[in-house]
Amino acid sequence: MNRTARPRLLDLYCCQGGATKGYQDAGYIVTGVDLAPQPRYVKLNPDFHQGDAIEFLLAHGSEFDFIHASPPCQLDSDCQRIMDREHPDLIGPTREALEAVGVPYVIENVAGARAKLRQPVELCGLMFGLTRTYRHRYFETGGGWSLPQPHHPRHEAPQAKMGRRPQPGEFIQAVGNFSGVAIVRDEWGVGWMNRDGIREAIPPAYAEWIGGQFLAAAGEVAA
Numbered sequence: 001m002n003r004t005a006r007p008r009l010l011d012l013y014c015c016q017g018g019a020t021k022g023y024q025d026a027g028y029i030v031t032g033v034d035l036a037p038q039p040r041y042v043k044l045n046p047d048f049h050q051g052d053a054i055e056f057l058l059a060h061g062s063e064f065d066f067i068h069a070s071p072p073c074q075l076d077s078d079c080q081r082i083m084d085r086e087h088p089d090l091i092g093p094t095r096e097a098l099e100a101v102g103v104p105y106v107i108e109n110v111a112g113a114r115a116k117l118r119q120p121v122e123l124c125g126l127m128f129g130l131t132r133t134y135r136h137r138y139f140e141t142g143g144g145w146s147l148p149q150p151h152h153p154r155h156e157a158p159q160a161k162m163g164r165r166p167q168p169g170e171f172i173q174a175v176g177n178f179s180g181v182a183i184v185r186d187e188w189g190v191g192w193m194n195r196d197g198i199r200e201a202i203p204p205a206y207a208e209w210i211g212g213q214f215l216a217a218a219g220e221v222a223a
């Protein structure tokens with residue numbers, strides 16, 4: 001890694017940019033790639049390329065210090081809905097391309113795809129000071145580095161019922177056509193996103209932590 005410049009991060013399958021925002025907050029210059037047009041992503045980060053993630057990765061991946069990938073998975077019904085068709089499972093092909101490129105990476109996915117990830121670390125909003133978010137997501141690392149598993153605090157509060165606006169004392173459940181977009185925008189700091197983007201996203205706090213862990217592992221900053 002060039003120690004005089006800001007680190008460069010490639011965000012594959014970037015959607016509206018939940019992961020990108022976290023890496024920006026951790027100090028990275030980010031390039032996003034998504035098959036669909038993402039006008040809301042461009043508001044966050046103008047360096048956006050519309051196209052196939054694996055094609056872009058194979059052509060340009062070696063220009064980056066670190067790569068984040070959130071490939072859709074057949075078991076992730078939200079991803080299928082946003083593209084309005086069945087998705088092929090892209091976890092395996094994405095990993096294969098990442099290994100060919102040889103840059104350190106993280107692959108993120110949902111609980112339904114956990115078994116397809118290699119030794120994933122589980123993240124929960126409670127690990128990052130979020131006050132109304134559990135939103136478990138799973139992260140496989142590769143390319144010569146790994147993440148520690150943070151302590152997982154006990155869940156004390158109930159989640160809002162699927163699709164319902166969270167009532168006082170309830171945690172957010174941002175899936176499907178959920179109500180309470182303004183509550184999530186405020187909780188996660190994603191004011192530029194709409195419902196479609198939020199239901200696909202990881203809270204930026206997760207990516208900010210991962211980005212910091214990677215820089216620490218690379219000897220760039222203290223953990």
Ligand SMILES: C[S@@+](CC[C@H](N)C(=O)[O-])C[C@H]1O[C@@H](n2cnc3c(N)ncnc32)[C@H](O)[C@@H]1O
Pocket residue numbers: 012013014015016017018019020033034035036051052053054070071072079082083197200201202203
């Ligand atoms: C789960 S979302 C990613 C969410 C993002 N990581 C975030 O935190 O906001 C998956 C995205 O993959 C995109 N996608 C699906 N197939 C793709 C492909 N072949 N190449 C690039 N993007 C693709 C979809 O359009 C969707 O925006």
